[in-house]
Amino acid sequence: MAKRLILLLTVLLVLPASALAATVKVRVEGKTQTLFAPTELTVTAATAQDALEQASLAGEFYYHVTVTGFGPYVDQVGRYGGTADSGWVFKVNDVSPPVGADKVTLKDGDRVLWYYATFGPQGGPPTLVVKPTKKGCYAAQALDDSGKAATVTGLVFHIGSKRTIKGNPNVDVCPGPHPGLLVRATATGAVRSNAVK
Numbered sequence: 001m002a003k004r005l006i007l008l009l010t011v012l013l014v015l016p017a018s019a020l021a022a023t024v025k026v027r028v029e030g031k032t033q034t035l036f037a038p039t040e041l042t043v044t045a046a047t048a049q050d051a052l053e054q055a056s057l058a059g060e061f062y063y064h065v066t067v068t069g070f071g072p073y074v075d076q077v078g079r080y081g082g083t084a085d086s087g088w089v090f091k092v093n094d095v096s097p098p099v100g101a102d103k104v105t106l107k108d109g110d111r112v113l114w115y116y117a118t119f120g121p122q123g124g125p126p127t128l129v130v131k132p133t134k135k136g137c138y139a140a141q142a143l144d145d146s147g148k149a150a151t152v153t154g155l156v157f158h159i160g161s162k163r164t165i166k167g168n169p170n171v172d173v174c175p176g177p178h179p180g181l182l183v184r185a186t187a188t189g190a191v192r193s194n195a196v197k
Helices: 002-020 048-059
Strands: 022-029 034-045 063-068 071-077 086-092 111-118 127-132 138-143 156-159 163-166 183-186
Touching: 022 048, 034 048, 048 063, 048 071, 048 086, 048 111, 071 086, 071 111, 127 183
Parallel strands: 022 111
Antiparallel strands: 022 034, 063 071, 086 111, 127 138, 156 163, 156 183
């Protein structure tokens, strides 16, 4: 009887956590390079912090969480820790939530981006998103913390590791044939985009 009770309690404690888990995409952009999944990897995670944990396990990279009176926060990913004006932040579906990563419950299909940011008077840097538009063409969008369009300068599309094309936000770029090469975008002071085929 005691074994059955322990088994039942174990199932009841484990079931809610797994029932809350969602199938999401995750990517981690470091200070100087992409740390994990430029094309976004699918993981199962319950919260934005859990998505980082799953990425860390899959990508075998280090991260550290500090617990404070305000709750836990990620103070280091990979080699770089935060400073007085920079640190690790995240977005879910291109928006920075107003709560900690451990409080953001994910839903199936959510996209989680963790990135290193330097903060200025206007807040954090815009993040870039690249999407295919029509066959062989791509557009990049810069987004602020609320997920609204932001202004950036120096937008460049990277086709593979050797070819670049200057561009403008929300304007199609059609690089011609590039079989198997990934396309992504960078801009002055912005977080690198995802990569797409």
